[in-house]
Amino acid sequence: MGEDIAFDQDTTNDVDAEEATIGRTVRTQPADPDIRGLHQRHKDGDLVLQPEFQRKYVWDATKASRLVESVLLDVPIPVIYLAEEDNGTDYVIDGQQRLTALFSFIDGRHPDGTVFSLRNMEVFTELQGLTYANLPSEYQHKLKRYPLRTVTILRDSDPDVKYRIFERLNTGSVPLNDMELRNCVYRGPYMDLLRQLAADDVFRRILGLSGSVKRMKDVELVLRFASFHHATYLRYDQPMKRFFNADMARYRNITDHDAQQLRTTFHRASLAVQTVFGTNAFRRYHAGHDKNPAGQWEPRWFNASLFDVQMGVLAEHDLNQVTRAADRIREAVVDLMVNNSRFIDAITMGSSDRTRVRDRFDIMRRTVDEVLADHPSQPRCFTRALKQELYDADPTCRICQQHIAILDDAAIDHIEQYWRGGQTIPTNARLTHRYCNATRPRRD
Incomplete structure (x- = not known):
C-alpha cells in the first residue's frame, strides 16, 4: 500500500481562492472516431489507456458487459477526454474504464487475463455467454463502427488551464491529489527528476521512510524545495498550488545542466538538515507553559513550512560550515519555535500567504546567518x-x-x-x- 507522510493541515492546504484564468487559453479538438479506429490507435501505441497517473481497471464482468450492450442498443456513451502530448500521443484522462472494457471485449480477455464472455445481459439475452469472436457478424460490425465522442486537449493549451480542466474531470472514487494531477499534466524529464530526488537515501532517512510512499507526497516535497530554489521566496505569489504548477511548466523539459545543479543542491540540503536536526527535521518544537514548563517535539506531524525553510536556507550555505555550527543552528531554530511569535505564526497560520512565506524565510535566514557569523572566540550561544x-x-x-x-x-x-x-x-x-x-x- 505504501507509507504515508503526515503533515500539519494548515501547512499543506492552499486556502487561497481560485483565481480566474482570463487571458489564458485551452485548445480542444472534438471528434467522433469509431471504436475500431480507437482500438487500432491503442494497439499502435498512439492512444495510452493507462498512463501512470490513472487508476487501475476496476470494472467487473457484469458492468463491462452492460457497456457492450449499451453500444449495441445505440445508447449514448459519455464523452471521452484525451490529452495530446508533445510527441503526438494521446493519453486518456477521462474514460479509461469504458475504453478498457470495450477493447478487452474485442481482444477476447479482461485485463486480468480471464476470458471476456458477456454476462447478465438484460436486453440481448441471446448473446449471454458469447465472446466477441462468437458474436454474429452484424453485432461485431455494429460494435466496431460505433462512434464515440472524444474531446482532445491539444498540446499547446495553457498548462494552468489544462491543470484546472484535469481537476474538474477528476471525479473518481479516490480523486487524484494535486501532485498526482501534476504527474498527469506535466509528464516529462522534470517529473522523472523529481521522482529520482525523492528516492535520495538521505532524504528518505530524514523522513523515516523504508518503503514506497502513498500518493506521491514525497515527490511533492521535492517540488516544494525546487520551486523555492528556482524562483526564490522573494518571487513567491499565492496561491501556492499555482506557484508549484508554474515551476513544473517552466522546467518540464529541464536541461541536463539545470538537472545536475538541482540534484547537487537538493542532496546538500538533505545532508545539512540531517546533520542539524536529525530525526526531528521538519517537526515543530512545542514550548512548555506555566502549569507544565516541559516542552516536546511534535510526535506525529511534519510541518511543510519548516521543510521549506530548513531545506531552503541550509542549502544556501557551505555544508562544512553548517556542520561545524550544527549544534548552535539547532539551538537557535528551536528557540525560534519557542520564543519568536512572528516565526511561530508564519509556520502555523495561513502559511501559504505571501507575507507568512516571506516572514519565515527572512527570520530563518537571518537566524542562520547570525549563527554562522558569530565569532568562535566569543559566541553568544553555548555549545x-x-x-x-x-x-x-x-x-x-x-x-x-x-x-x-x-x-x-x-x-x-x-x-x-x-x-x-x-x-x-x-x-x-x-x-x-x-x-x-x-x-x-x-x-x-
Whole structure:
C-alpha cells in the first residue's frame, strides 16, 4: 500500500481562492472516431489507456458487459477526454474504464487475463455467454463502427488551464491529489527528476521512510524545495498550488545542466538538515507553559513550512560550515519555535500567504546567518556539548527546580546576562527549561 507522510493541515492546504484564468487559453479538438479506429490507435501505441497517473481497471464482468450492450442498443456513451502530448500521443484522462472494457471485449480477455464472455445481459439475452469472436457478424460490425465522442486537449493549451480542466474531470472514487494531477499534466524529464530526488537515501532517512510512499507526497516535497530554489521566496505569489504548477511548466523539459545543479543542491540540503536536526527535521518544537514548563517535539506531524525553510536556507550555505555550527543552528531554530511569535505564526497560520512565506524565510535566514557569523572566540550561544554535560550531571531546571525531561527542552542561561557583558563560558552557565528561561524576569 505504501507509507504515508503526515503533515500539519494548515501547512499543506492552499486556502487561497481560485483565481480566474482570463487571458489564458485551452485548445480542444472534438471528434467522433469509431471504436475500431480507437482500438487500432491503442494497439499502435498512439492512444495510452493507462498512463501512470490513472487508476487501475476496476470494472467487473457484469458492468463491462452492460457497456457492450449499451453500444449495441445505440445508447449514448459519455464523452471521452484525451490529452495530446508533445510527441503526438494521446493519453486518456477521462474514460479509461469504458475504453478498457470495450477493447478487452474485442481482444477476447479482461485485463486480468480471464476470458471476456458477456454476462447478465438484460436486453440481448441471446448473446449471454458469447465472446466477441462468437458474436454474429452484424453485432461485431455494429460494435466496431460505433462512434464515440472524444474531446482532445491539444498540446499547446495553457498548462494552468489544462491543470484546472484535469481537476474538474477528476471525479473518481479516490480523486487524484494535486501532485498526482501534476504527474498527469506535466509528464516529462522534470517529473522523472523529481521522482529520482525523492528516492535520495538521505532524504528518505530524514523522513523515516523504508518503503514506497502513498500518493506521491514525497515527490511533492521535492517540488516544494525546487520551486523555492528556482524562483526564490522573494518571487513567491499565492496561491501556492499555482506557484508549484508554474515551476513544473517552466522546467518540464529541464536541461541536463539545470538537472545536475538541482540534484547537487537538493542532496546538500538533505545532508545539512540531517546533520542539524536529525530525526526531528521538519517537526515543530512545542514550548512548555506555566502549569507544565516541559516542552516536546511534535510526535506525529511534519510541518511543510519548516521543510521549506530548513531545506531552503541550509542549502544556501557551505555544508562544512553548517556542520561545524550544527549544534548552535539547532539551538537557535528551536528557540525560534519557542520564543519568536512572528516565526511561530508564519509556520502555523495561513502559511501559504505571501507575507507568512516571506516572514519565515527572512527570520530563518537571518537566524542562520547570525549563527554562522558569530565569532568562535566569543559566541553568544553555548555549545550543545556543554548542555549535554550539564544535563548529564543534573537535569534540574535552576529556575523552577523541576526535572527537565529531554535534552532539547533544556536551555543554557547566562548567569551574568550576555547583554550586560556576561561571557559564554561554563562558569557563567546554568541549565533551565526553555520556557522558564524565556519567561524569567530580565534584571535591569
